[in-house]
Amino acid sequence: MATPLPDGPAERSIFARLVDDAGALPPSDRTLAEAVAAHRELRRSRYADLVGPLLVRTTSLGDLVDGMTQGARRSEPLPVIVVTETGIDAGFVEEALGALDGTPVVPVGIEVGPGTDWRALLDRRLPLAVGVPRSEHLETAVADIAREASDDVPLQAVFRPRPSAGASWPDEAELAGFIRTSIDHDLGFTLSGGILHAIRGRYPKGGQEQEQHGLLNVLVAVRWALNGDDVDELVPLLAEREPSELVQAVTRMSTADAAITRAFFTAYGCKRVMGPLRELADLGVLDLSEEAAGR
Template structure:
């Protein structure tokens, strides 16, 4: 396979393709950074040459009170996270606390989809609802999409990394999710496992690649079906993927990111450093 340095391009990608793409999930597994250290490092990221690529700091609802006691210096932009199974009321209480805390901007809220998700008021914040896998998924995506509009910011979230209770979704399953979201005109973010720019096996575990996903979303928007998307998600040669990225125009980048809005990564510098090595971005 082609190395990152050998696949480097002299033509950077459209900046909009990576703007605010990588949310800072430092406190979540496998990073598990202490919250104070995560806040400190997030401020470093926000002052760096790659700051434009970094989204908000993701903070568990359970850590809201701790975060409120840590804030000094520049305002901090965060999203409040409730993993599936976390009561919506607990997430709402965390949002209320942080919205009343000077120096905090709450950019959005994320929690697991439940049939009664509409019952909890988050004060107009953008909401991201993590969807299940299997036959129920399409109906859940349709349910979220039914409420999304220009004035109501809603999106789906799908877990791309394995956990103790969630097996790694293969290329076909991820392709089916992308196809379903695009078919329902619904934006989405991904979470877990996207630490590298190209599909590969890392530390003995299969992981999806960021460039694979971006390319697959573009193909899905062109109307390609799951059978065409899955091989692209399975591609392990970064030299095949880089031209897919550099050929995207500003309009292409805008529509791709309207659907694939962000993803959480526990070490944002991992994918950004690889993108820099490839010449696709500058400053990491």
């Protein structure tokens, strides 16, 4: 049975700059130049207000600068979030950032993996997202980041809601625990990959079906966590596969609800930016028309 459309779309501000473009991160079927071109097209489109910066690995920055400074004319500035690979030394990251000075590649944020000496990067005064471990040490790591966060030091946590080498897929209980912990420590967070669809479910990926979290599920869970719901109450929201209640919950959020939800869930990376956005449009949650973009 088709899901009935809501009376009207959700507050557009709920989705503003929500989806960071991970199209340049490996593994990818695009070259770096193709990923940059696709990102620029998105930023010129009527969806531009929904799209965050391009995510680029530290080790790709040199090639990116070379590609943008060839020829007589330099490319227009490209805002990027610099993503470090696991195990990369903070000194290498600092050196790579320094090499961007005076180039068209403009770092607007840094994302580092668990175990990186992130404090060494604080002098950059760039928004810094710090990966937390998927272990019993998660709460300690979140608390550690929260202690350093301030208006002068924009810090947030990063959680990866996808399987990784040697680790299983983080289920709804694990994701709920991260959300609850971050909010308890008054710390914003971003999610790194793994959310390719609007609603939780099993979807084809890499030639087989894979369990995946849903974007609407996460937005609703964050809002309910801010209302005081505990992990056990957030788990069913993240596990929900029927769109109706999630759609109703998001479309009923006020501007104030949207603002506080996004103050904590700041963004997430996705390789195919328009995939989840089009699904949101199909559900009636998001208006992708030119008229809506111009309001």
